[in-house]
Each structure stands twice: as C-alpha cells, then as structure tokens.
Amino acid sequence: MNCIKIGILGLGNVGKGVWNIIEENKNKIDNYLGSNLEIKKILVRDIHKNRGIAIPQEKLTTNPLEIIQDPEIDIIIEVIGGIDTAFEYIKQAFENGKHVVTANKAVIATHGNKLRALAQRYGVELRYEASVGGGIPIINTLTQSLSANKIDELVGIINGTTNYILTQMSDFGMDFDDALKLAQEKGYAEADPTSDIEGEDVAFKLSILIAVAFGIHIEPHEIPREGITKISKKDIEYASQLGYKIKLFATAKKFDNNFEFHVHPTLVPSNHPLASVSNEFNALFIRGNAVGELMLYGKGAGSMPTGSAVMGDILEIGKIIGTNYKSTPLDVVSEKHLNIIGEGISQYYIHTEVIDEPGVLGKIASTFGKYGISLESVVQRGRGNSTVPLVFITHEIERKQLDKALEEIQNNNIINKVASILRVENL
C-alpha cells in the first residue's frame, strides 16, 4: 500500500479533531483511499504544552518550513487561523507543489481569489469546505452536486454563537446580555464576542459563499451588515405573536438582473425549516433553478464536525493524487453581468413606541402611504400607559423609503421612539 503524507499547520481545536478522526476511523479512511494516510508533522508554538492528546513528540515542530518544504508531504492542512501568516504559508505550500486544505474563513474570504489563482498556476488543489458551516457539506454541494444548477438564492444561519443567543432569548425569555453570558459560559461565545455578535464572522462566510455559488468577488467589508445586539426580548415576543422567529441571516440572491447580499437579523415564518434551526446549529437554505429548495443543516463548529469537513477534503484530494484529474475552477459560475446592489428590497418589521391616543395610527399610516409604503399587518400591544408599543409589518420596500417616512413621522412627534427595524423574509 502506498502512503499519503500530510502536514498540519496548527494544533488547536480543528487540528486535534483531524488527529482524532484519523485515529478513530483509520481503517475506513485507508480503505477509501487505497493508501495509508499518515500525519507526518504538526506545526505548534510550544512542543511541550499539554494538549490532553497522545501525539508522539517527534511529530511536532515549531518550524513551518519543516512541513512546507518537506518533499514527502503531499497535502498541508492550514488551521492556524488569521490572515497574513496563513496566506504566506499557503502560498509557499503551493510553490512547493503541495495541495492545501484549510478551515480558515478569514484567509479565504479575504484572499480566496488570489489563492485560487495561485493553486491553478501551480497545478495543485485548494479546498476549504470547513471554512463555512463546520461539518455541513456546503461547498461540496454548491460546487459539485448542484454544478448543473444556476443558484438563485442563498439564505444561511451560519454563526452558531448568535443563533445560540437568539434561541435562548426566544425559548427562555432571556435578555440579550444574559444569553450572551450563558453562551460564554458554555463555550459558544468568545471572551470578546464582537466578531460574532456584530456579524463580522457571518460576513466572512457569506463572502466565501458568494464566490462559490455566484462566482462574484465581494470583500467581506463590502457586505452590508447588522449584528444582533439591538434585538430585544420584546422584539422576539412580538415576532412570535405575529408567527415569526428572529434569526441572523446571511443572504445572497438574484432578483431580476440585480444581485443583493447582506447580513441582518430577520423575521422568518415559524413554520419554515430555517425557523427550527436552534442553538449552536447552522443551516444553509439554497434555491437552485433546477433543484428548487434545498436545506443543509448541522453543526457549524466544533473540533470533530469541522475536522470531518477537513478530512472530506483530504480524502477527495487523496483520490486525485497521482491522477491527471483537474478540479473545475470557480470562475465558471460567474454571474458578473448582474447589478451589484447590496441591500435590495424587503418587507420590514418596525417596533415603535407611541402615545396612546386616537388618530395616531391614522397619521402614521397616511405618512407611510405618502412614501409608497403599504402595510401587511399592524399590532398594538397593551393600553393605558403613556406610551404603548405599536408594531408594523410592511410589504416589500426599499430601506431608504422607510427611513424617510420614519423621519417625517418622528419630526411630527407622532412616534416617541423607533425601538427596532428588522427585515422580514417570507421565503
């Protein structure tokens, strides 16, 4: 039996998952490949650190070149994270004729185009299934199973931290702050949760999905985004009464000849499959012009699920080694003819606080009408206090129409406060 050797850059959560999977499933993996798969070397910062995992010390090194320049190593797994160093290592790996598998969303979202071009130039493979949605086979589905489809729409719940927080708020009536604290205690949120709760992590992943599904390159910072920090317990309660759940959506879709993409907390009908994606789970809803509606659901993070995706990539590359098979580059799915319009139109949920007196609703509705905004539903909750919540759901409009109308309404002192504005997707 011949041998396929891999090197791993980084021995955090994902690196350990890869090690454990190869230990546990070695028979199946080697049979699948028809080769003996061996981890030859792992890059770490400190060889002597106790990692709670039995790895022979001679497999560890602090010198990346011992892996990148080792002529025996066929595939390199990059799981150090971050952007600049990871980019350098991957580039050098390509130059040394190595295939690369990475779980690093930041480097693929930021430098994916460059790295894909480099991989092609050096005739090697670059795979990154684990960079979006952990163990869920999102990239493979989009690039292989659905290769004969044109993708019309993607809607994803692709951040476990925020989905865990929103689930706690929804199922147990928790405040955002308490739910965040709980998420941190459970290890679902980091000590500094900013990147997750402000939607930055989701924007990285959406940028990758847009490249893969539409062949369009959008920088993560170009994606309009909003996190979940302004969602209140009240919003979740009103949404529920109206038949919706609130989820942090990453959206990319074609609409006529336009292409829109954004990250927003969004109301989704309670009976839609995406509404039942709870806690730390992730899901991607896909609409293709042949397959119709498809949803992939699973664990979007964690050592073993993410390791599973890395290993799926490794085994696919393992099957290619020694053959003249070539993967299809991404630019074949290019939708470059589309107008890039960012946010697009949407239905909106608006939670306002108004003075409880006759005629208020009439004045608001008239002003909405003046700006071409029609309402799908209006709900007034509670009576008798000086201000009462008044909640609207509009039909599809542009956000700037809504902002203008609300400005006029606020200038006329009809509304005390606009507590929140959220998108509504009746998928």
Added chain:
Amino acid sequence: MNCIKIGILGLGNVGKGVWNIIEENKNKIDNYLGSNLEIKKILVRDIHKNRGIAIPQEKLTTNPLEIIQDPEIDIIIEVIGGIDTAFEYIKQAFENGKHVVTANKAVIATHGNKLRALAQRYGVELRYEASVGGGIPIINTLTQSLSANKIDELVGIINGTTNYILTQMSDFGMDFDDALKLAQEKGYAEADPTSDIEGEDVAFKLSILIAVAFGIHIEPHEIPREGITKISKKDIEYASQLGYKIKLFATAKKFDNNFEFHVHPTLVPSNHPLASVSNEFNALFIRGNAVGELMLYGKGAGSMPTGSAVMGDILEIGKIIGTNYKSTPLDVVSEKHLNIIGEGISQYYIHTEVIDEPGVLGKIASTFGKYGISLESVVQRGRGNSTVPLVFITHEIERKQLDKALEEIQNNNIINKVASILRVENL
C-alpha cells in the same frame, strides 16, 4: 472544445428534466466540464407522441441498441424505471464501455451489488444520486463529504406521497382517505398508491442507503415495514397533544454491536427539524461519528429536482472522462461485523380504547410492569362514554414484550381495543 455525448433511455418526467436543464444551463454546464455536452439520442416508445417539449425528431429512437452500442456515446442515463429491462440495458451499457447514471431506485435496490461489481469489472462509473431523495445530495454526502466518518444512524423522510398525506391530516384535520384523494388530485400520489402508502417505495430507498452508508446488503423485502394506512386523525391529534408529529421514517442504525433497520410511522418531537419537513418534501437525518448530527432537506421528486441530481452525476463523470481517476468502491464502508437484528428496541405510543371505570389504569400498568414495560406518560382523553381513549408512551422496549403484555391485557378484557401502536423516536 471537445465533446461529451450522452444517450438517454426513457423520456418521462426525469428525462425531460435532464433535457430542460441542459437547455437552460448549457453555458454553465459546458464551462464546468470544459467540454461541449450533447444529448445525442433518446430512447422512446413512440417517436411521434406529443411530449410538450421541443426535441428534434432525429434525436429520438425506439431501438435501445442505437444508444447502447453507439461508440460515440460516453454516458448513458437510464430513466425507464422497472427492474429487469433496466438491469439488462445497464449491463449492456457497461459491456460497451459506457458510464451509467440512473434515477431508478428499484434496479439499484435490487441489483445494486451486481451492478457495482460489473461497473468495476468494466472500469466504468455507475452513479445513482437521483435514486433516493430526488434533488437532495444524499449519496454524494454519504460517499464523499462524510467519507472520513463512520455512520451511526440514518433517519429519513424519503417518500413525498406519504409525507404529503400525513401533513394534510396533521395541518387540516383530514382523514387518511380524503388526504390520499387530495394527494392524487395534486399529482403527489399515483392512481394505485399501494407502493407508496404501504412503505415499499421507502424500503427500496432504505436498502440503497444502507448499502451506501454501511456497506451492508439488505434486500428491500427483508426490511421490516409498515405503511401509513392505519394512522387515524385521532392518533395525529393525540400525538400532537403529547408534543409529537407522526412521520413515516426509514431508519438504519448501529446500536452497540447490532444493526437495526425498518420503515415505520413514528412519533418525532415537534421541535425536531425532521418534524418540520412538510408536504412533498423529503429529508435525511444523519449521525456520523465525526460530523455529529446533519440533516439534508429538499424536493424528493419532480422532473427538475431529480434531473438536477442526474446532471450532478453526469458532470462528475464528465470530469473523470479521459483521466485515470477511479471512484472508491462501496465495500470500504463495510460494517459486516454487526449483528443484523431488524427492528430493535424503541419507545412505543399505544392508543387503546377502555371502559371508563376505576382501576382500569392500575390493571394495565401492573400487567405492563410484569413484562418489564415502564411508562413515560399516560393520557386519558374524554370521560363518560362507555369507552374512552387511553394513550400510553412507553420507555424503550422490544416490540415482542409489548405484544405479549397487550395480549394478556386483552385476554383479561381490560382493554376493548388496541387502536394503534406506533414507534416513538426521541432523536
């Protein structure tokens, strides 16, 4: 640009879907392949039949050999359905050096082992993503993305007809007969619905899934199965009150060193993602030893979704043509060491009708206790009639324990009637 030529055996729903997808998405498909994909010939029964689709008449033939023996044709799509003729055609296609893609669950469930061996012998590819779950990438996920996992459990809703009927009964309080009639009117059920409603169709598909995920060959007729014809509106109502939905499940799982598999209407907790799979949609829940829980959801039938899966297979084979790449045969996932035990243990829902008098519940519970059956919940609905419904949910037991206990209870005239016994899966 070189050319990949395909022949299609059969021009029903799926054949037309394939034709339409190639027409609509030709650019993307040809770019993906780096080749011009052409449908050279299609086998039909009647060349002159009006099919509502603009296919040049010279592409049609009534002679299968014009396709199977055409040296220009690289890949043959078998979508005539049925078992014997389809088997013959596929075999002859292999003998003529053709790769084969099929959407035919019956031939793969019945002769999959033989056909896979033949494909290997002739050095060609056999793909059948479309045979289970229509457009959902189930086979690819199990054989490629999850290739480094050992699969522990599969639970599928893989028949759209029965899921449509159960949804109508659940959401609109319909009787089975009315829901079946509606399904027939909408085209979701055939004039003779037996194969769907009795679970035969599901058994075919489960047999394929077992082969793919566990490397074990189980004939469809060896799979214990029960259809949905005995489910009453009442059962769905009681299940709902207990927090469950009833779905027709195809199950295969490892449990210690045992392997169980069966097709049964089953109560699943209302908040589980499988419970929100409604109407004609299909879903497969997968538990792998690395990836954890995964669910794939989408359209399990229909011309375009099934065509999408066929085309995914075609494009994968198209990429292999002219290379020395070889797919991995299925036997690497073999779990042949497991005890094949069929039904296994389960929690059960039992709906009985009893005489409304004191002491009845005590007698039943004592008899259950005698046979080692403990109860998770008991619900009595209604009072005052001569008989009242009494509904139990047991803890995990073997079915034969339950049958013995119920026999004794019925012999002692404590229960008037056992209206239904259903499995409960708290996944």
